[in-house]
Amino acid sequence: MEPFKSLTAVAAPIVRANVDTDIIIPSREMKSVSKTGLAAGLFAGWRYTTIGGREPNPDFVLNRAEYGSAQIILGGENFGCGSSREHAVWALHEYGFRAVIAPSFSPIFFGNCVRNGIVPVRLPVATVQALAAWVERDPAQHRITVDLQNAVVRADDREHAFELDPESRDMLLEGLDAIALTLKQRAVIEEFWQRDRRARPWIYEIEEGASR
Amino acid sequence: MSPRSLFEKLWQSHLVQQLEGGAALLAIDRIFLHERTGSVALKSLAAAGRKIADPSRVFCTMDHIVDTFPGRGDETRMPGGSAFILETRAAARAAGIHLFDVRDPLQGIVHVISPELGIVLPGATVVCPDSHTCTQGALGALAWGIGSTEAEHALATGTLRVTRPKTMRVRFEGQRPAGVTAKDFALALIARYGSAGGNGYAVEFAGSAVRALDIEARLTLCNMATEFSAMTGLIAPDEHTFEYLRGRDFAPEGATWDHAVTAWRELSSDVGAHFDMDIEIDVSTLAPMITWGTSPQHAVAIDGVVPEQSASGTGPEAYARALQYMDLAPGTALTSLPIAAAFIGSCTNSRISDLRRAAALLRGRKVASGVRAICVPGSMSVKRQAEAEGLDKIFVEAGFEWRESGCSMCFFAGGESFGARERVVSSTNRNFESRQGPETRTHIASPETVAASAIAGHIADARALQPR
Ligand code: SF4
Numbered sequence: 001m002e003p004f005k006s007l008t009a010v011a012a013p014i015v016r017a018n019v020d021t022d023i024i025i026p027s028r029e030m031k032s033v034s035k036t037g038l039a040a041g042l043f044a045g046w047r048y049t050t051i052g053g054r055e056p057n058p059d060f061v062l063n064r065a066e067y068g069s070a071q072i073i074l075g076g077e078n079f080g081c082g083s084s085r086e087h088a089v090w091a092l093h094e095y096g097f098r099a100v101i102a103p104s105f106s107p108i109f110f111g112n113c114v115r116n117g118i119v120p121v122r123l124p125v126a127t128v129q130a131l132a133a134w135v136e137r138d139p140a141q142h143r144i145t146v147d148l149q150n151a152v153v154r155a156d157d158r159e160h161a162f163e164l165d166p167e168s169r170d171m172l173l174e175g176l177d178a179i180a181l182t183l184k185q186r187a188v189i190e191e192f193w194q195r196d197r198r199a200r201p202w203i204y205e206i207e208e209g210a211s212r
Numbered sequence: 213m214s215p216r217s218l219f220e221k222l223w224q225s226h227l228v229q230q231l232e233g234g235a236a237l238l239a240i241d242r243i244f245l246h247e248r249t250g251s252v253a254l255k256s257l258a259a260a261g262r263k264i265a266d267p268s269r270v271f272c273t274m275d276h277i278v279d280t281f282p283g284r285g286d287e288t289r290m291p292g293g294s295a296f297i298l299e300t301r302a303a304a305r306a307a308g309i310h311l312f313d314v315r316d317p318l319q320g321i322v323h324v325i326s327p328e329l330g331i332v333l334p335g336a337t338v339v340c341p342d343s344h345t346c347t348q349g350a351l352g353a354l355a356w357g358i359g360s361t362e363a364e365h366a367l368a369t370g371t372l373r374v375t376r377p378k379t380m381r382v383r384f385e386g387q388r389p390a391g392v393t394a395k396d397f398a399l400a401l402i403a404r405y406g407s408a409g410g411n412g413y414a415v416e417f418a419g420s421a422v423r424a425l426d427i428e429a430r431l432t433l434c435n436m437a438t439e440f441s442a443m444t445g446l447i448a449p450d451e452h453t454f455e456y457l458r459g460r461d462f463a464p465e466g467a468t469w470d471h472a473v474t475a476w477r478e479l480s481s482d483v484g485a486h487f488d489m490d491i492e493i494d495v496s497t498l499a500p501m502i503t504w505g506t507s508p509q510h511a512v513a514i515d516g517v518v519p520e521q522s523a524s525g526t527g528p529e530a531y532a533r534a535l536q537y538m539d540l541a542p543g544t545a546l547t548s549l550p551i552a553a554a555f556i557g558s559c560t561n562s563r564i565s566d567l568r569r570a571a572a573l574l575r576g577r578k579v580a581s582g583v584r585a586i587c588v589p590g591s592m593s594v595k596r597q598a599e600a601e602g603l604d605k606i607f608v609e610a611g612f613e614w615r616e617s618g619c620s621m622c623f624f625a626g627g628e629s630f631g632a633r634e635r636v637v638s639s640t641n642r643n644f645e646s647r648q649g650p651e652t653r654t655h656i657a658s659p660e661t662v663a664a665s666a667i668a669g670h671i672a673d674a675r676a677l678q679p680r
Binding site for chain 2: 027077115170182
């Protein structure tokens with residue numbers, strides 16, 4: 001995963017509550033057992049005029065020329081709710097997004113962002129709305145900075161501090177591979193299992209039942 | 213020791229190590245996968261040259277993409293669907309994990325078979341790359357949905373790095389009125405507190421009305437915790453839980469069983485345990501619920517009307533979009549809406565008790581003409597049980613399609629679907645845009661409401677029908 005320090009980019013406002021992962025990547029667009037080939041299906045239901053088609057809907061924000069290079073999304077409450085499909089985050093990343101700024105995120109989507117180098121930034125709903133209004137006045141020039149090192153969003157000569165748990169922040173800043181990191185604790189994990197196996201043998205002794 | 217909540221007990225008993233950044237390394241007891249999102253985790257893990265820490269505690273089913281038509285095989289109606297099945301099968305076999313394959317008599321929806329087979333146990337941690345994994349919390353497990361990369365982590369290390377959530381207790385108190393179900397408890401909660409109301413929390417469901425629910429109804433309630441944006445829902449296990457699990461395929465036996473039950477009896481919140489938020493809902497005032505919009509929080513009593521924006525709990529833009537999508541106007545009575553289809557299925561409401569309650573309303577009655585009605589049992593075991601009781605005949609004689617088990621039309625993957633812009637009453641959990649088909653208008657409700665609506669040809673209040 002590539003480290004994320006700071007990014008200044010065009011932001012696309014999709015400030016609507018409950019943008020679910022079915023919206024971000026419809027199930028019908030997840031065509032193979034793969035983490036790639038998903039960008040074309042991103043927001044397909046809103047982005048194209050017909051289901052399954054590829055005729056751009058001119059009203060949708062990502063189809064407007066001034067948002068063509070957007071790398072940040074301004075989202076609404078409960079962003080990424082619904083299905084756990086990580087494909088939503090893979091599609092966002094493949095399209096070019098590196099940060100989502102929203103009042104709140106579904107917990108699974110939030111974790112998926114962190115594991116894929118997309119910074120989930122929580123800011124109050126009024127702040128997100130103000131940012132969206134400012135961006136809309138001149139999308140190409142009114143760029144937003146997400147500075148992860150200092151945990152602030154900068155826009156319109158103002159700074160907005162945000163909070164991110166240290167674990168997620170470190171993962172993103174360093175571009176860490178969580179599995180490799182955890183595997184270093186193998187001895188501690190083995191020790192836990194040895195102890196736990198005595199305390200809760202039913203967790204570890206699994207026998208397929210009579211009907212198998 | 214100071215009083216601890218059920219969540220704290222589960223957390224502490226799985227704490228392998230406190231990590232520097234404030235997260236915790238938690239031991240994961242059970243991992244479940246399915247062909248939709250598990251396949252990519254298995255494939256990616258193998259590509260990275262990593263091994264599964266303990267394959268004997270990993271389970272996989274074929275539920276999402278598999279067809280639910282009789283005589284099904286590896287081909288599905290979803291374009292490209294059979295690749296998911298074939299790749300999952302190959303990866304599962306190579307990894308040496310338990311697999312409930314397409315033709316396995318124990319196959320079914322992951323969240324239906326894991327309790328039914330005794331794979332999930334009280335006090336266990338259970339994860340699956342599927343948001344409705346919270347269902348399993350109904351047995352007193354700490355169970356939550358994760359992404360595929362997290363699933364890889366759990367597979368490779370037997371642990372997850374987790375930031376501790378806050379705790380909420382939701383107490384459902386009072387006498388449950390006839391016709392009001394666990395599904396209605398969940399929809400009432402989400403309507404009242406919003407679909408982000410549980411964000412950041414692990415939610416314990418408690419109170420006299422929860423104690424009085426049977427285990428399958430508790431599974432329905434916890435299933436909807438993810439629609440509340442909670443990390444999970446959980447319910448303290450009790451004698452009903454132990455009775456439910458006794459003798460199930462993967463449940464412990466003999467002396468180990470006795471040992472387990474003794475330990476499980478400790479799994480409840482101590483008197484005086486701290487919760488960051490504590491709310492109470494009086495169920496005696498509840499009615500059956502139905503959704504009018506495109507979020508589970510857009511729910512009202514079945515005899516209610518589409519609310520004005522000010523009473524909808526939704527901002528103007530999302531409200532307008534929901535009404536336009538659903539083709540509704542404020543003030544419209546929900547029961548006045550004609551339907552094109554009725555669906556009973558999904559991990560929320562496709563267990564044997566759900567089918568029995570729906571069948572009691574359908575017996576000797578017919579689905580209204582022009583309504584397509586479908587029943588998809590949640591597992592092959594549920595299907596066999598229903599057939600042994602003759603429920604299949606009741607469904608078929610009423611005019612329902614009777615299917616093999618799976619997720620089926622709970623979601624649209626490009627294959628089978630309801631028609632464009634059709635209005636559907638569904639026992640599923642998500643009324644999102646195009647969730648069940650291209651621009652399909654989904655109203656979610658209990659199986660009783662779905663059955664009554666199928667008979668009436670419009671959204672209907674099941675309380676007006678006598679069970680037969
Ligand atoms: S039945 Fe529906 S909600 Fe449940 S696991 Fe399957 S697709 Fe997901």
